[in-house]
Amino acid sequence: MTHVIITGGSSGIGLALASIYAARGARLSLIARSRELLEQAAQKLVTEYGAGSGDIRIETADVAEEQEIQSAISRCIETFGPCDILVTSAGIVEPAPFEEQQSTTFRRQIETNLSGTVHAVRAVYPEMKRRRAGHIMMVSSGAGLIGIYGYTAYCASKFALHGFAQALRSEARRYNVGVSVSFPPDTKTPQFERELGLRPPEASVVMGAVRPWTAEAVASKIAKGIDRRRSEVYFGLTLFLLGRFGPAVRPLLDWWFDRAIARNSGR
Numbered sequence: 001m002t003h004v005i006i007t008g009g010s011s012g013i014g015l016a017l018a019s020i021y022a023a024r025g026a027r028l029s030l031i032a033r034s035r036e037l038l039e040q041a042a043q044k045l046v047t048e049y050g051a052g053s054g055d056i057r058i059e060t061a062d063v064a065e066e067q068e069i070q071s072a073i074s075r076c077i078e079t080f081g082p083c084d085i086l087v088t089s090a091g092i093v094e095p096a097p098f099e100e101q102q103s104t105t106f107r108r109q110i111e112t113n114l115s116g117t118v119h120a121v122r123a124v125y126p127e128m129k130r131r132r133a134g135h136i137m138m139v140s141s142g143a144g145l146i147g148i149y150g151y152t153a154y155c156a157s158k159f160a161l162h163g164f165a166q167a168l169r170s171e172a173r174r175y176n177v178g179v180s181v182s183f184p185p186d187t188k189t190p191q192f193e194r195e196l197g198l199r200p201p202e203a204s205v206v207m208g209a210v211r212p213w214t215a216e217a218v219a220s221k222i223a224k225g226i227d228r229r230r231s232e233v234y235f236g237l238t239l240f241l242l243g244r245f246g247p248a249v250r251p252l253l254d255w256w257f258d259r260a261i262a263r264n265s266g267r
Contacts, residue, residue, distance in 0.1 A: 001025065001026065001027050001080075002021070002024070003026070003027045003076075003077075003080040003083055003084050003085075004017075004018070004028050004029070004086075004087070005029040005083045005086050006029070006030055007031045007069070007088050007116070007117075007120050008031075008089035008139075009028075009029075009031060009089065010032035010041045010058075011032075011041065012089070012189030012190060012192075013089050013187060013215050013222070014030070014087065014089035015030075015041050015215070016215040016216045016219035017089065017219040017222060018030060018041065018045060019045060019049045019216075020219055020220065021085075021223075022045045022049040022055075022056075023050065026055070027055045027056075027057075027080040027081075028057070029057045029058075029059065029083075030056065030057070030058050030059070031058075031060075031061050031063070031069065031120075032058075032060065033061070033062055035058070035060045038058035038059075038060065055080075057076050057079050057080065059073075059075060059076060062112075063088075063112060063116030063117070063119055064111040065119075066122075069123065070119060073123040073124060074123065077124075082127050082128075082134075083124040083127070083128070083134060084134055084135070085135050085137070085226060086120060086124050086134070086137070087137045087139065087226075088116070088117040088121065088136075088137070088138050089139045090116055090117075090120075091112060091116070091139065091191075092112045092191070093109065093151070093195050094109060094198060095150040095151050095154065095199050095200060096150060096200070097200060098152045101152070105153070106152070106153040109154055109156075109157050110157045110160075113154070113157035113158060113161065117138050117161060117164070118164065125172070125177070128175070129172070129175040129177060133176060133177070134177050134178070135177070135178035135180070135226055135229065136168075136172075136177070136178065136180070137180045137181075137222060137225070137226050138164070138179075138180065138181045139182055140165075140182060140183050140184075141154070141158040141183060142183050142185045142186075142235070145159075145162075145183055145243055145246065146250055147254075148203055148206070148207065148257075149200060149202040149203045149206070150202060162181055165179055165180070165181035178226075180225055180229070180230060180231055180232065181231070182221075182222050182225060182232070182233035182235075183233065183234055183235065183243060184218045184222075185212065185235050187212055187214070187215055187218050188212050188213070188214050189215050192212065201264070205257075205260045205264045206257045210236075213235060218235065221233060238253075
């Protein structure tokens, strides 16, 4: 039976992915910071998606704390066996213009989105190499492909994930371990609702022009990417073009973004 570990599995994209694998009969390990939300997620998987209560394990941990996440994953592996699929969906976003954002808030996004992914990968990768089997899916963002006004910390963390995934994929390939990275657009999640309240108007000018995806639609595309062992998963034409032809496309988008922001700020 496949053992799937999902960080950030209590809500949003992580929970939507858990529902897909629950329907497939996988054993699920969900990790997040809130036990209450994890318990609600586990109950939903049992009542709505037919998961067996004995096939779900929940663990509270902050991915930014290396010892916490490694201990949590170790307990999951002790219960269900080696990890077959790791999805690193845990992440935070707190937009603000760079000079207005406290250094602790900036650092927290780097520690959660980048280091938190690294910590989780480190907990499963050696065993995957030994078994010569397994797949790692890192959830980046469309903001990992182009810089966005007010998202300096978030973009930095998500751009870095792309480089980490590319380098690790090259190392892992000889051991038959798959490494993927996905670049979701704005997605309707509880975190997205909180983000909108902090989003600078300059960012809304360009980001608000694209309709958000549902968590279920994003999760479906990510699951298919894992099934097909795709190294990169894109959502929509714009993000695909940025991912494949970034140096050519990005200057045009930057020009359009700059003009749109200038028009709406009266400059």
